Amino acid sequence: MLMRIAPFAMLLLCACYVTTPVPSAPAPVPGTKLHVELTDAGSASLAQYLGPNVNYVDGRLLGQSDTAMSLSVSGLTFRSGEEQYWKGEDVSLPHSAIATIQQKKVSWWRSGLLAGGIIAGLTSIGLVAGTTSGGPKTGGTHGTQ
Numbered sequence: 001m002l003m004r005i006a007p008f009a010m011l012l013l014c015a016c017y018v019t020t021p022v023p024s025a026p027a028p029v030p031g032t033k034l035h036v037e038l039t040d041a042g043s044a045s046l047a048q049y050l051g052p053n054v055n056y057v058d059g060r061l062l063g064q065s066d067t068a069m070s071l072s073v074s075g076l077t078f079r080s081g082e083e084q085y086w087k088g089e090d091v092s093l094p095h096s097a098i099a100t101i102q103q104k105k106v107s108w109w110r111s112g113l114l115a116g117g118i119i120a121g122l123t124s125i126g127l128v129a130g131t132t133s134g135g136p137k138t139g140g141t142h143g144t145q
Contacts, residue, residue, distance in 0.1 A: 022101045032061045033104040034071065042097025043079075049091055053079040057093065058104070059086075068094045 022028055036057045038046065043054050050057065055078060059071035071093060073086040 022103050027064065028061055028101075028103060030061050030063055034059060034061055035102040035104050036069075036071070036093060037099040037101075038093075038097055039099045042094070042099070046091075046093070046097055050076060051078070051084070055079045057091070059088075059091070062090060066095075068092045069098070 022034070028034065036059075038054060038057065043050075043052075046054065050073075054076050056076065057071060057073060058075040058077075059073040062070040062072055064070065069092070071091055072088045073091050074088065075086055076084045078084070
């Protein structure tokens with residue numbers, strides 16, 4: 001039973017995302033997934049909250065004012081390329097610390113291609129395993145006399 005459910009569970013977890021520039025009007029609504037690039041000065045000023053040398057902050061928009069935006073942070077990317085995952089901690093980012101803002105959206109096209117590839121791969125493995133395992137034996141005389 002688990003083997004029948006596993007491919008569908010994997011499909012739910014394999015969504016691919018794309019980032020697109022956020023238009024200035026209308027402003028993004030709370031709950032929008034954002035990918036925020038920090039300025040060098042912004043990274044330095046937020047080091048006490050985020051850690052040193054943060055390049056990107058990913059999270060859901062909680063709200064914004066004239067001076068800052070508040071995110072529920074899901075992850076950071078450092079200038080070294082290292083990634084760090086967070087559990088939704090709230091962080092306020094001053095607008096002066098932000099270089100660019102992009103919105104993260106599910107790419108249904110890419111996700112569909114990935115899901116199709118996973119299904120094709122699992123099907124191929126199942127077909128190969130089924131033909132090489134010998135399958136069930138029929139016509140035997142076990143238990144009869």
